[in-house]
Amino acid sequence: MATMQDVARLAQVSVSTVSYVLTGTRPISQATRNKVLAAMAELDYQPNAMARGLASRRSRILGLLMPMDERGLGATETAFVTGAAAAASVAGYHLVLSPVGGGNLDDLRRLASQRMLDGVVLMEVQLADERVTVLQEAGVPLVLIGRTGDTSTLSYVDIDFDQTVREAVAHLVGLGHRQIVYVNHSAATLASGYGPALRTRDAFTAAMTGHGLDPVMIAAEDSAAGGRAALAAAFAQAPELTAVLAMNETAIFGILGELAGRGLSVPHDVSVVSMVTSPQVAELATPALTAMTSPGSALGRIAIEALTRHLDGPTDLLHQQLLPCALEIRGSTAAPRRPALVTSGPSSSDGG
Amino acid sequence: MATMQDVARLAQVSVSTVSYVLTGTRPISQATRNKVLAAMAELDYQPNAMARGLASRRSRILGLLMPMDERGLGATETAFVTGAAAAASVAGYHLVLSPVGGGNLDDLRRLASQRMLDGVVLMEVQLADERVTVLQEAGVPLVLIGRTGDTSTLSYVDIDFDQTVREAVAHLVGLGHRQIVYVNHSAATLASGYGPALRTRDAFTAAMTGHGLDPVMIAAEDSAAGGRAALAAAFAQAPELTAVLAMNETAIFGILGELAGRGLSVPHDVSVVSMVTSPQVAELATPALTAMTSPGSALGRIAIEALTRHLDGPTDLLHQQLLPCALEIRGSTAAPRRPALVTSGPSSSDGG
DNA sequence: GAACCTCGTCGAAGCGTTTCGACGAAGCGA
């Protein structure tokens, strides 16, 4: 383990000169720089992260705080992580993933106060999220993936749920569907103030109303059984339904199973669109699901970029950005077999 | 940000005394300890992780190195992570997840040499894994989840593939199945020396042979399409097959789709067992899959415990442990409708 | 009662960086 001292001695310069070569905080002549670089190479020198952190009061570590609950990361969340890690690496930071759930707020407070994290990206943000308060009190720079209710003082990147839902509905309506049911997360999740669930609910209502259609939403537990139950409820509320739009990635497999069980084929009897879904998951189903693909890795990347920009050049600007999901048409949507009576709008009347 | 100085001053003791209270490295009288503790509480003191790391030459950070590839973490890998994170927290360490894939060996070398990681847990180990060499050269304590080919000098925790496969086969044979096909990972994965694929292949051969049965293995691409192709190949090689055992969690959805497409019902025409699978994924299918549930979080926990034990008390003992997956019977296995002719062994002849 | 421990505490020397003030050596305008 060579230290800066060793490098300085070998290069016959002072320690500070070596430091300046490394950090570029002061100009160094080309000749000296070369001597130092050569010495570093010869000694296989690596700066000690702890010493650097202590002296500079910046750890060059970023935290990605993700509540890792029982059911694990979907491919969407994984994409956040990989995107974020790659961006952090580019910016010269390390990324610490920390599974700080709702419960251990003290853990979080400790983590934040230990000066080990230069900044933090928060995932799975609730509309009212105590973690935000804790981190702000600890003075840790913060970027959210997702949004709290009051976004006026925070930087965030989030999915543009409004546009995503609008596009999904437009796709179905364009195919001729009139009775579309939206399967959301559970009632409990809605009640807990989970942003995506609430925002998509509102967006769905708006989009359907805009088409002159009746918005029917079902809250489903996050399980295959929940999906099955949701489909039963959907048929009860909307017997003529020809399409299902589902936010609940887990429930959707139950929905598909239940449709098969009722002898209904996808997409001919019922079309299915999965929202905020990764291609990997969409391909698991048979037929592969038409889905709104989440911009997962882009979200992670942008969040980290916003954070590092804030850390490296202390701009006080907030970064607030929404990214829509992209419609990827696969095998689970088609024109309805018996298109509902056209009650308004110029929807096509093909299909049979 | 109160420092140790502040605490010492307020408690009217020396800085070193405060340190001893914190670390317990020297005895401190109860009276003094109380004074110090009170001062800490009053100042809301949090030790500075960087300073501590520099002085003690231990960062109290552990790395979990996981190759995060395109298709993301399954619930199984996620369980590793949560188990490891929880155990690390208990042992007073932080966990850094680092997406160090195969390519960036230099990144890894840098990470290891910066003295930022006290120790490392390596996931998704190949039989010949360069990362192991790099870390050993850098002198970083190491525990594997998985195994390299030569395990003589390394600590590891891994799934007991041999027993897992044996149990799965025994379950199917016990139900009366004789023609069982094993769907493994892809040929490319096998060729790359991926331990689980190779070990399960051998274990399957051994288990089937032990029952006097013919082992048929199919290598399937990690996709739904790969699963469909695999099933076709399986029927080509073993037309009488009544059961499928699948290691390939992704392919299994294709297999199920293809079975449905052929009008074969699960489990009555064909039984399906999924290996090394999380309950969450098993429940996604309809019917829910009988599966060998991987001891995911236990693996992560045990790996971290072995690592911290090694770090805190420098035992030179290696920790080498295998954990079997647990058979969880759900809806995808049953006695075959027409059990194959009993050719040997005392299998029951019920079912019809 | 001398010699020797052990216990609890202190002061000071690091740990390996960054960063600040200083200072010759040039370079430049007047």
Add this chain to the structure above:
DNA sequence: TCGCTTCGTCGAAACGCTTCGACGAGGTTC
């Protein structure tokens, strides 16, 4: 030529902690 910057470098003081040697005070042991 004189004062003035600017450039490149140096030495030393942090940064906030751990850890080592030392040292009184109080017990034991013979």
